[in-house]
Amino acid sequence: MKFTEVTLLTNKLDEMRDFYKNTLELQVVREAKKEFTVQAGLTAVTFQESVGESGPFYHFAINIPHNKIEEAKHWIQSKVPLNTEGESDEVFFKSWNAHAVYFEDPSGNILEFIARHNLKNEVDHSFSSDDFLNVSEIGIVVDEVIPFARTLNQMGIPNWREDSEGLTPVGNENGLFIIVKRGRRWFFSNKDAQFFPLEVSIEGMGEFSIKQEDGKVMIK
Numbered sequence: 001m002k003f004t005e006v007t008l009l010t011n012k013l014d015e016m017r018d019f020y021k022n023t024l025e026l027q028v029v030r031e032a033k034k035e036f037t038v039q040a041g042l043t044a045v046t047f048q049e050s051v052g053e054s055g056p057f058y059h060f061a062i063n064i065p066h067n068k069i070e071e072a073k074h075w076i077q078s079k080v081p082l083n084t085e086g087e088s089d090e091v092f093f094k095s096w097n098a099h100a101v102y103f104e105d106p107s108g109n110i111l112e113f114i115a116r117h118n119l120k121n122e123v124d125h126s127f128s129s130d131d132f133l134n135v136s137e138i139g140i141v142v143d144e145v146i147p148f149a150r151t152l153n154q155m156g157i158p159n160w161r162e163d164s165e166g167l168t169p170v171g172n173e174n175g176l177f178i179i180v181k182r183g184r185r186w187f188f189s190n191k192d193a194q195f196f197p198l199e200v201s202i203e204g205m206g207e208f209s210i211k212q213e214d215g216k217v218m219i220k
Helices: 013-023 069-077 143-152
Strands: 003-010 028-032 037-042 045-051 059-064 092-093 097-104 110-117 133-141 167-172 175-181 198-202 206-213 216-217
Touching: 013 028, 013 037, 013 045, 028 045, 028 216, 045 133, 059 097, 097 216, 110 133, 110 175, 133 198, 133 216, 143 175, 143 216, 175 206
Parallel strands: 003 045, 059 110, 133 175
Antiparallel strands: 003 198, 028 037, 037 045, 059 133, 092 097, 097 110, 167 175, 198 206, 206 216
16 A cells, blocks of 8 residues: 555644755655645655644654665665654664654644564665655544544554554555544644644555544544
8 A cells, every 4th residue: 555645734834845855855846835745756745834723733654674774774864863662762663674763743742763674675775754654653543443444444454453442553554544543642642633634645546535534533
């Protein structure tokens, strides 16, 4: 599964544009008065000015070449502070065979660089933003995790790992919905998970809006 486009809300549009263009060194491919789009590898990421949502923030991950986690860590650490969990500023997920580091942007989005060692995507040059491969994870916050996972399964998107009422990943290593229970603390942050609307386009499947209606999170 591949996310070709992702649209997120922000209430700090100007700061975000500066961060993604000048700090993360991504190309701004579209720009308007109330939104802008940057290209993160294969994924176009749009930030829209928030209307009616106070302080929206999300968790999303970017795949990087699996042999570049240390270089990527030093690259981002020279620009922004890394988030920590306990005394650690990086993590190895044994069951996923992946290393990751975390940091935040001006909106408080929890970004992750993840090197998935099952994907043979190594490179032999110095790391830069040109090595952002794609957005590979997007968090969706719900009250009941497993029923929402079943909805995605019925759409043809399988679980990546077993069901858990706290967090269930659905998709594959190129694209995962990280479904988490509302109020669960996001890993490598001090933030409890909250729902905010988003839109995604999935290669071969089309465009989807993820919104809350009558208190229930829906994907359409």
